[in-house]
């Protein structure tokens with residue numbers, strides 16, 4: 141009797157355990173489905189129309205095989221008429237430097253360049269004067285920056301110009317492994333991205349320059365209380381950790397006992413208010429895949445939303461994905477446009493040039509999944525093949541950044557740019573077959 145009762149009890153416990161396990165699996169499934177639905181909902185681009193059926197297929201495969209990259213084949217194909225360019229791009233005109241009269245205020249000059257469709261004009265022979273001012277003008281005020289999550293300073297330069305200072309975290313040869321959005325900002329990436337944008341005619345990147353700042357003589361005397369409170373000394377160096385989401389007393393940036401290098405980014409005129417939009421190809425920032433990583437016809441879902449009915453907006457994101465793939469920026473979770481309208485602005489290129497050995501092909505997802513590409517960028521890229529991209533970029537950078545040592549990008553990153561250009565053209569080719 142006792143043995144029989146004990147048997148029943150064990151059976152009951154066993155049954156309960158099985159039921160409990162099933163309930164858990166069910167609950168996890170429900171949560172996963174709910175989470176993936178929430179991811180899409182919160183992207184803020186879907187409207188009332190019912191979702192098309194989403195089928196997984198090869199356009200969620202972002203491997204080299206998917207791109208079908210055949211280096212020699214691509215070279216010859218792009219010489220054929222299908223890609224012959226109607227316009228010859230005159231990159232050497234970007235090297236022209238014309239003088240600025242003494243009475244001209246460079247800050248006013250740069251501010252007048254801004255319109256709802258651009259941050260600077262494609263031909264800007266006076267650009268190097270603005271860059272020089274960013275590099276040299278006296279710092280008259282320094283504060284923490286309340287924008288974004290990464291450590292940066294809000295500075296005011298002589299003449300009342302507001303700028304951001306994104307400090308150096310890594311030496312040039314440091315390689316960021318792991319997640320494409322991992323690590324801290326790469327200040328040199330911010331500046332290199334600006335010059336790459338000049339080369340590609342994407343005049344929607346804030347003007348950025350490299351600058352070495354003496355924290356003790358240039359920042360502390362003009363620093364706000366809230367900023368100076370975050371300064372400390374470590375091994376005879378001066379450090380600070382600022383105020384921001386990821387700013388911690390245990391995690392600051394330090395000078396090299398003389399100065400701290402960083403990127404100075406020119407602030408856009410107050411009259412041009414920014415509107416932030418969630419990027420439809422935003423990463424999930426968790427182990428769960430984002431919807432665009434799971435569904436082949438994700439692009440059709442985006443196209444059906446009111447926001448992207450105007451195809452130029454989608455083409456803008458596709459062009460942005462090419463730019464981001466070249467610089468290895470997998471962190472464009474949001475994008476901004478001027479409230480007055482205009483194209484996608486390429487603000488925040490700090491998470492770039494992290495790993496020269498990696499090609500994160502999924503950054504090209506908008507191009508691969510939508511199979512569309514603006515002709516202008518293809519014609520520019522076609523003319524920058526066979527090493528021309530990196531050599532023009534170096535010329536552009538050194539014309540205005542002649543005193544930057546070490547160079548803004550090391551050889552491996554320059555080679556990565558040329559390699560990734562071929563991959564972009566291969567992906568473009570794929571959209572035309």
Ligand SMILES: Nc1ncnc2c1ncn2[C@@H]1O[C@H](COP(=O)(O)OP(=O)(O)OP(=O)(O)O)[C@@H](O)[C@H]1O
Nearest residue numbers: 287288289290291346405406407408414487488490
């Ligand atoms: N040059 C600029 N002119 C005007 N506003 C700017 C400029 N640079 C950045 N901003 C504003 O500040 C915000 C934060 O800047 P940024 O994205 O560079 O910082 P972040 O800390 O890297 O942000 P996140 O953590 O979101 O990636 C931008 O979204 C934009 O609204």
Ligand SMILES: [Mn+2]
Nearest residue numbers: 290488490491
């Ligand atoms: Mn950022």
